[in-house]
Amino acid sequence: MSVHPHPIRPVPEETARIARLVFPKGNRYITMRDEIGVLFTDDDFSELFSTLGQPAVSPGQLAMICIMQFIEPI
Secondary structure (H helix, E strand, O other): OEOOOOOOOOOOHHHHHHHHHHOOOOOHHHHHHHHOOOOOOHHHHHHHOEOOOOEOOOHHHHHHHHHHHHHOOO
């Protein structure tokens, strides 16, 4: 597996607007992105990957998904 880092794009304005309409009292994930920003980038993990081979799924996004799953109640 290899990693080819890509910058994390900002949330589209229309997506942010609709999310705020759907969650008028807020949401932990919206707050997390608004207040903390991007926690992990692909560059944070690039030393763990080869430069050869099939591209991996974004390790920065996978790390964030693991954290989100951990904080959810069972």
